[in-house]
Amino acid sequence: MKIHPAEKKSSGAFLRACALLSLIAFVGLAVFVILRDGGAPVIKLTPQTGAASYATEFNLTLSSGRSALKDCTITASQDGKRVVVLQKLFAEPQLTHTESFHIPREAGFKEGPLEMVIVVRNNALLSLLGRGKSSLVQNLTLDFSPPRLSITPGTHNVNQGGGAVVSYTVSKPVERTGVAVGQYFFQAYQQPGGEWQCYFAMPHLMQPSDFKPKVIATDKAGNQATQNVTVLAIPKPFKADKLNIPDEFLNSKMSQYTALYPAEKSPLDIYKRVNTELRKQNEAELFKIAQDTSPTPLWSGPFLRLPNSAGRANFGDQRDYFYQGEKIDHQTHMGVDLASVANAPVPAANTGRIVYAAFLGIYGNCVIIDHGLGLQSLYSHLDEISVTMGAQVNRGDIIGKTGTTGLAGGDHLHFGMVIGGLQVSPVEWWDDHWIKDNILAHLKK
Secondary structure, eight states, X not given: OOOOHHHHHHHHHHHHHHHHHHHHHHHHHHHHHHHHHOSSOEEEEEOOSSEEOTTOOEEEEEEOTTSOEEEEEEEEEETXXXXXXXXXXXXXXXXXXXXXXXXXXXXXXXXXXXXXXXXXXXXXXXXXGTTTEEEEEEXXXXXXXXXXXXXXXXXXXXXXXXXXXXEXXXXXXXXXXXXXXXXXXEEOEEOTTSOEEEEEEOXXXXXXXXXXXXXXXXXXXXXXXXXXXXXXXXXXXXXXEEEEOOHHHHHHHGGGGTTTOTTOOSHHHHHHHIIIIIHHHHHHHHHHHTTSOOSSOOOOSOOOOOTTOEEEEOTTOEEEEEETTEEEEXXXXXXXXXXXXXXXXXXXXXXXXXXXXXXXXXXXEEEEEEOSTTEEEEEEEESEEOOOTTOEEOTTOEEEEXXXXXXXXXXXXXXXXXXXXXXXXXXXXXXXXXXXXXXXXXXXO
């Protein structure tokens, strides 16, 4: 039986159509599977210092797109020895996971090169074809030897609320080093000659018996060395003061803060929040600003005091605030108030770089100059700022004019000194004798 040419042609077209539809369906299915799988897992590992010890805490972050994580295996190898560091099976579906781990001490690895391999799989439909699997190879150097510290000899006489400096050497490169004082850590900076220098301070509220500064150095592998700094902690009495807050002050001053506390209707309620909450925020900001510092000293000689000025309040004054005979707050005055003529020109106390020049909460218009190694000077309540961010200034250059911005009750300059974000007594830095005995003497080799 002969097939008619028309029927033959029709049959061929039908087969081609079926083949095309099958191809489209296959491609569609493949695209669906690929989109459903969402790709291979992503592996992130920190720290990335290239060195490790048994104390090093590794942080592993896994993300897996659309397919849930299946398992993770971490192995460490050295000289033919292979140890499973971590093996995890994900019983519950999850697209992300974080894990902390250490190289096990019982592995018995020695100092030197080590290879760490991380393999992660997810539940991709195409896992049989190798899809849904990722690996990360991390080459490390195991280092179990802590750095050795050598502090320049000498006893540091440190006043309560005052500053100091320490110079020392470290036997190897470090990831982090400085001086720890209670909850505070003062960062050290390596100098061109190789030694490290660090300004540190005794907080004004810390009892001298509790002042036990120590140098800490942590190398890239996480090994840590500590050494106590020899100090003579000198107690300082701080004056108690009472401040009455009149309605005239509240009505004239709180308008600059109403936008921060729209829920508060009375000037007194705004003031309470400004004097506590905003003050804490501003103090926290000083620690952030302190990170913008030169690794080498920019200053020399004693710091300038506002010319022809009289002191109106001291560092560390313990202030009780009263409104209509009722105590409403207690705070510590963290600078020195200096009064001269209205709108008196304000000179830079020493050479440095402008790291802040704007309105800063309770301080009003404020300028902060960095002098290197976390040492900074603060000028607040200014009526006028005449410098810009990043500008270099010399000792005596005019940076603005005194005023009444912020919480100032009258025209004056609130002058402060800051070490690593912590406010310290400015009086020391005006004293050439103190600087020679307590700063420069400890930097001699």
